[in-house]
Amino acid sequence: MSADHDDEVAVVGAGLSGCLLAAFLARRGYPVTLYERRPDPRTGRVDRGRSINLALSERGLDALRRIGLDARVMAEALPMRGRMIHPVDGEPQFQAYSAAGDRAINSISRGALNNALLTEAAALPGVQVAFDHRLVDLDPGTGEMIFETPQGKVTATAPVVLGADGAGSAVRGQLLGHGLLRESLDFLDYGYKELTIPPMGGSFALDPEALHIWPRGTSMMIALPNPDRSFTCTLFWPTHGTASFASLGSPAAIERHFAQHYPDLLPLAPNLVDEYLHNPVGVLGTVRCDSWQVNGTVGLLGDAAHAIVPFYGQGANCAFEDVVELDRCLDECADDWSAALPRYQHRRQGNAEAIAQMALANFVEMRDRVASPLFQLSRRVEHTLERALPGRYVSRYELVSFSTTPYAEVRRRVRYQHQVLGAVVGGAAALLAGAVGAALRRRRRG
Ligand code: FAD
Structure with a gap:
């Protein structure tokens, strides 16, 4: 599979997908330069309120396994076997993710994952990393790039340029400016803010084997565990309006709001007011574009091609799948980029759209439906079916998080399962109604 190539590949963005891509390409024998607008993250510190811990699941792990990085990454991850739902009143309730309760998604800091990937990529022969290089101009016809650096503008040229530079x-933007693609950006009227639950007496303040959710209908908070025994909470709330981030201005109002809606959080988060007042509100949205490649020489992957909302915990997992698929296409096309890039786009675009839609739908489930007794009953029925029909009935969550079944295929399969289930339940209901009717008629006759 690996061959030596003379043609350099420029990867713009040393985030999650850019670093993984550089590692895959270097293993194929390509000289790769990774251009990153920021300084080396391994020496800097994380911006306040932007730590982000991710749920890494099977798709991401599958990619890491292929370059032997899974064990190193998993050493810094914490498995979460289900959701812990925190009602306003009463005890939290645990809902396992899988029928047997044994499967877990993994909480990992985005920074730690990025650093592991960067260290792996930078150590491979042929990989150079240019930090403090912000791409500001690209000629898609020639591959000439202009970067802003602390020393001024720098020009570089590469026959293949891959954009892994985020949402x-x-x-x-350059391809758009040259009229080579069309994009759509759909922002939610929700934003997010990070808050922290520090360790309590040296231990986790909440169960570390769960992803904690406070579903509140129009708002939602989640908390994921960290190896230092803290939790990073993310509050999702409209950015403007009477009940929104903009509506709480004073420490007293913040405390009142959390005491009313998140009463069990308040005693666990001593820095809540300060964090609420000073941490930024991040934006959430879906990015779509009709072309992910131009002329087989410029390509897009990860959030640059298809940013999605974070409610299925799949953005990075999906970005990693892009890298695996591009590598597969290069294999199949004997490293002919002009054939591999269109093939990669063809295979991934429908899948990215499918997870974008499932992620939007999951927001409603997480902030609202998870708390309802009907939802909890339907999850139990689903798990019973999964146990009764192993491999034949598999829930959407299981297929998305614990398999590498293409996302578009997941949607088709789940739709089909629901149709069959609907028909079976409908048929059973009709049979039951018929039997009851017959019994009533017999009784009347008798
Ligand atoms: P990024 O990680 O954004 O990396 C882009 C890189 O490009 C950065 O290093 C940036 O500095 C660099 N760059 C940008 N512009 C330039 C330029 N002009 N020149 C040079 N370099 C540039 N995903 C999951 O899988 N599971 C989760 O649980 C999850 N939770 C999330 C929670 C939140 C609140 C958010 C916001 C996202 C979450 N995601 C999750 C999504 C995940 O973070 C992204 O999908 C993932 O980071 C995308 O990786 P990327 O490499 O495409 O982009």
Whole structure:
């Protein structure tokens, strides 16, 4: 599979997908330069309120396994076997993710994951990393790039340029500016803010084997555990309006709000007011574009091609799948980029759209439905079916988080399962109604 190539590949963005991509390409024998607008993250510190811990699941792990990085990454991850639902009143309730209760998604800090990938990529022969290089211009015809650096503008050229530069991608912006693609950006009227639950007496303040959810209908908070025994909470709330981030201005109002809606959180989060007042509100949205590649020489992947809302915990997992698929396409096309990039786009675009839609739908489930007794009953029925029909009935959550079944296939399969289930339940109901009717008629006759 690996061959030596003379043609350099420029990867713009040394985030999660850029570093993984550089590692995959270097293993194929490509000289790769990773250009990153920020300084080396391994020497810097994380911006306040932007730590983000991710749920890493099977798709991401599958990619890491392929380069032998899974064990190193998992050493810093904490398994979460289910959701812990925190009602306003009463005890939290645990809902296992899988039928047997044994499968887990993994909480990991985005920074730690990024650093592990960067260290792996930078150590491979042929990989160079240029930090403090912000792409500001790209000629898609020649591959000439202009970067802003602390020393001034720098020009570089590469026959293949890959944009892994995140949701606000400059590479995508350049292609847009040259009229080579169309994009749509759908922002939610919700934003997010990070808060912290520190360790209590040296231990986790909540069960560390669960992803904690406070579903509140129009708002929601989640908390994921960290190896230092703290939890990073993320509050999702409208950015504007009477009940929104903008509506709480004073420490007293913040405390009142949390005492009313998140009463069990208040005693666990001593820095809540300070964090609420000073941590930024992040934006959430879906990015779509019709072309992920141009002329087989410029390509997009990860959030640059298809940023999604975080409610299925799949953005990074999906970005890692892009890298695996591009590598597969290069294999199949004997490293002919002009064939591999269109093939990669063809295979991934429908899948990215499917997870974008499932992620939006999961927001409603997480902030609202998880708390309802009907939802909890339906999850129990689903798990019973999974146990009764192993491999034949598999829940959407299981297929998304614990398999590498393509996302578009997950949607088709779940739709089909629901149709069959609907028909079976409908048929059973009709049979039951018929039997009851017949019994009533017999009774009347008798
Ligand atoms: P990024 O990680 O954004 O990396 C882009 C890189 O490009 C950065 O290093 C940036 O500095 C660099 N860059 C940008 N512009 C330029 C430029 N002009 N020149 C050079 N470099 C540039 N995903 C999951 O899988 N599971 C989760 O549980 C999850 N939770 C999330 C929670 C929140 C609150 C958010 C916001 C996201 C979450 N995600 C999750 C999504 C995940 O963080 C992203 O999908 C993932 O980081 C995308 O990786 P990427 O490499 O495409 O982009």
